[in-house]
Amino acid sequence: MPHLLLKDLPRYECLLECSKHFPGLDPSACEAFLYLLRAGDEAFRVIDAHFQAHDLSQGRFTVLMLLFEKPSGQPHALTPAQLAEQSGVTRATMTGLVDTLERDGMVTRRPDPVDRRQLSVELTPRGLEFLQSLLPEHFRRISALLSPLDENERRTFVALLGKVAACASETFPAPVHGAPAHT
Amino acid sequence: MPHLLLKDLPRYECLLECSKHFPGLDPSACEAFLYLLRAGDEAFRVIDAHFQAHDLSQGRFTVLMLLFEKPSGQPHALTPAQLAEQSGVTRATMTGLVDTLERDGMVTRRPDPVDRRQLSVELTPRGLEFLQSLLPEHFRRISALLSPLDENERRTFVALLGKVAACASETFPAPVHGAPAHT
DNA sequence: ACCTAATGATTAGGCCCCTAACAAAAGCAA
């Protein structure tokens, strides 16, 4: 589900032209911004096409990965609230994601004997098997996407992306999904 | 509407650890991939927050921009099919976008006297005024987002993003929205 | 104990985007 975006990015000369009409328009910033959005979109599209072929969405994949046993070894059981917090969606959305994953037999909900409000979401053997069958192609696509960049360029790339992302979350902080904590 | 994504990106050491369990996992590629998605998400979020404050979506904004008179001077009138093609959504989606834009008085549909299948979509004076009142803050946010990068870094940034995007669309071509042209 | 506040999960309703199917109009072949 790519963000709606211009099919053909405007040329830099066009942006220069536009900047004459809009004093606030920074041509090189706009160009970098558009390239960032388009590259992110393209990368997302490539990964999502693979997911869709297996009736998976980005959201469902993230949930499965969170429940996937870490290298440490022990399997993961998380509550819907924890899953929502760690994957950056609302609890309401997580309800829907777990609904479909449970319907497809990938995860199970279990009531918590201690706190009867909570549930415990776990990966089923079928979910584990599914994920493991999916990951090789997933990683292959990621490797292919980044193949035009050598190790040095990748370091530079990560550094630049990190700067922009940090600036975004500092200058325009994201609203907190849970309680606003208005202190 | 950010893509669902891990709140905290895994550390590079963790990716190295994971690569032992998955031979296909390329740690530096995964890191760059995750940074790209997150930076794209953050940038999108910053821009979208501004849009939402004015009851605008990325899709509706793109349509308004396509209808906005270019520096050349003459106003733009496009058919829904042209709008869909240039903004990368389906015609069905464009119908909905133009529906809401017309309801809000931003654009008008006019029948084409020559080809009675076609419509002509134009910006209304109100739509033009609205767009012009919106753009300064829009450009301000883009400038702010890219402010941590100097001109030199921006050129590098654009070059690296361009490489990745080009690789994505070549290695995994996007399906054509219109006729598949199965030759 | 009692009343209130906070927390967990869910439901209801909305927006954005998609695919598939459709009717109307235009183009084209025989």
Add this chain to the structure above:
DNA sequence: TTGCTTTTGTTAGGGGCCTAATCATTAGGT
């Protein structure tokens, strides 16, 4: 002209994500 085929815009239905409201359970203050 009559019959395909293509193109245009639309509708119908679905999925993903959101916010706001709801209900049950737990925790805290008195």
